[in-house]
Amino acid sequence: MFKEPLIVLLFLLLVTPAIGCTTFVVTPGASENGEMYVGHTNDGLGECVLGHNLSEDKTRVVYIPPSDHPYGSERPVLYDPNAGTDNPGGEEILGYIPELTHTYGYFTSAYGIMNEYQLMAGECTDHAKIAPDAEAGERMFYSSELSNVVLERSKTAREAVELAGNLIDTYGYYGNGETLIFADPEEAWVIEMCGGNLSDTESLWVAKKVPDGTVFVASNMFRIRDIEPGNPDILYSENLFEVAEKNGWWSAENKTLDWLSTVSNGEYSHPYYSLSRIWSVYNRISPSQNFSPYVEDSFSREYPFSVFPDHPLNDTEIFSLFRDHYEGTVFDLTTGIAAGPYGDPYRIRGKFDSHTDFEEGEIRPGAWPRPISAYYCAYSYVTESRRDLPYPVGGLCWFGFAQPSETCYTPLYSGTNTLPYSFENGNRSRFNRDSAWWSFNFVTNWARIQYSYIFPEIKEEQQKHENLFLSRQAVIEEEALEILNREGEDACREYLTSYTVDTAEDLVSSWWNLSDSLVVSYTNGGIFDPVSKSTTYPGYPDWWYQDAGYQYGPRIYDVEDLDSIPDLVYVNETVYTAPGSEYEYILKHQNAENCS
Incomplete structure (x- = not known):
């Protein structure tokens, strides 16, 4: 055969x-x-x-x-x-x-x-x-x-x-x-x-x-x-x-x-x-x-x-x-x-x-x-x-690359004739700004630097785009149905293809812009505000300083004795004592802290 x-x-x-x-x-x-x-x-x-x-x-x-x-x-x-x-x-x-x-x-x-x-x-x-x-x-x-x-x-x-x-x-x-x-x-x-x-x-x-x-x-x-x-x-x-x-x-x-x-x-x-x-x-x-x-x-x-x-x-x-x-x-x-x-x-x-x-x-x-x-x-x-819509219009795939939590779902109508180049040409082994996958994967990876600060910005961008796509869905589909009835299936498919491709490409462009802004705003442990042009350094939360052993760092010269204090507590305050009595002061107040 x-x-x-x-x-x-x-x-x-x-x-x-x-x-x-x-x-x-x-x-x-x-x-x-x-x-x-x-x-x-x-x-x-x-x-x-x-x-x-x-x-x-x-x-x-x-x-x-x-x-x-x-x-x-x-x-x-x-x-x-x-x-x-x-x-x-x-x-x-x-x-x-x-x-x-x-x-x-x-x-x-x-x-x-x-x-x-x-x-x-x-x-x-x-x-x-x-x-x-x-x-x-x-x-x-x-x-x-x-x-x-x-x-x-x-x-x-x-x-x-x-x-x-x-x-x-x-x-x-x-x-x-x-x-x-x-x-x-x-x-x-x-x-x-x-x-x-x-x-x-x-x-x-x-x-x-x-x-x-x-x-x-x-x-x-x-x-x-x-x-x-x-x-x-x-x-x-x-x-x-x-x-x-x-x-x-x-x-x-x-x-x-x-x-x-x-x-x-x-x-x-x-x-x-x-x-x-x-x-x-x-x-x-x-x-x-x-x-x-x-x-x-x-x-x-x-x-x-x-x-x-x-x-x-x-x-x-x-x-x-x-x-x-x-x-x-x-x-x-x-x-x-x-x-x-x-x-x-x-x-x-x-x-x-x-x-x-x-x-x-x-x-x-x-x-x-x-x-x-x-x-x-x-x-x-x-x-x-959708059971009430004809085949070119009814099928819809909300597609997102990389991690679901940080991705943005874009509409791909099943009646389209093609997909964006960036969707069909992704390669994980080579960083490429022409790849849709890399735009989303990069944002999530950068977010891991300071996730609790960065994720809300990603979420805001995600919701903005997805809400926009959902809000204009009825208008797009009404227009597609009119074209289907007036000009036939091929014209309807062309319209849906144009919308699908343009929307997806705009989203990928927006996500690269987001990635660039995150790189600028979150680098070297600081948070840069592009409006005030100022940078703040929030540091770590107190529980992290405690669990990470920050309090055992060289805050006094007698580091060896400091390191021997069991369960030393991070107190997040600066105190003063007579020079030479720093270790005794810490030990005394550490014991008092443990007793309380």
Whole structure:
């Protein structure tokens, strides 16, 4: 058969593997405007997979236009090096599947994002007991390529999960366990997948519909639990029960099969690596349910598949689901010695924080809490699908590069024909002001110098732009609809493309201006006021001076004796005594302080 040139689909190879992602669904009944939303963070230090002529280590989003193909042609399926397993054959192409005569246009990056028919996707990697290697012609699909194939061929969420399941059944699955979300304006489905064994090509999958009115969240662990045969809202591979029993994971005597505990050991990396993120979202949107941050084990049923929020969520609240470092909770990353004097919520990964399988009974030396807004986030987005708007106008992707907490979400309409150069041309290995990713990543990195002072300035800029985008959304879409009715789809797409590109480019320019102003205002420990042209030096907070041992510095000549005083207290005052009696004075008042 005719084989299309490899330029149709080329994958980029990322040097550093994905660390793990967070993804969610807000169904129409849970949103203020009655629309469907899907969110995804790609926490991998860079882009993981699809690139279309991309070189290594890119951080970008690309638009794949709709395309016509010769009858009888085939589509190559390429190996994903970030699947967490090997490709023993070493070939980039794992095989071919029949091509359609027409495929849909869509946004994609590490995984498929959204297509022209408002079909949305989200993803996270999960722990699975079996993670088979790729095998040419036998195990051909990992979730990244699977999500792209589904977006180019499906219009509804139900079609999407059925196609994904069929592709897994027909061509096999390799790599780590995975969760994919597919949602259209009416329905949202979650499909989870993994290998069934290492010796053959058996692969397993289950899918579940998200009930309307609820919010679903996944964060690097399977979220589907009991499989109910005959339930129209649950689908699964025909071999599920057979393979589970053959592997000794489940017995027919148990009747109910718990997908999570059957095919997985639960969380990745360490306890609460996944569950604390699920708790954080549920705790913020539904505080009335008093979800506990603590659970008994990795298979806890403390957090249901999805929850009803206490009130319908608006756009800003939905964006904020990703902007979280556990502020104000038991896992708060903005407090304590590790956050430094200025409440820096980001942590350099310790050697036991790596995204590796956590086994039951394993006790590692330690770990940081794993936040939703992680410093190694390459990008995040919130897609929005509107049932009352036609396809060129209805699909909207709010896209943000780098860390969600400090990024700014810009609107990318699914009816556009192209994206800004700076969005499609990012390279993490080379600083470049023509890259959108670098503008946002630079701002967050500079903010870590004096986070508690700088973050409010970033937040102000973020809110200014996002509020502007939201406020003019109705006007833009009304104009787009008028053009659609008056001049047709092509003219409507051109209008939306112009707005999308101009808005995104203006935002990137504004963010570079912000970065430049922060460099000037916050340098060498000072804070420069461009209005008064004066610089202040706020120094460190008193608790930091105490914890850092500032009081043991050379404030008297008898430093050796000073250093011997146990639990010396920082008092933030200057006193005077007779020359030569400084040590005795400090010792006397230190003892008095301790007694009080």
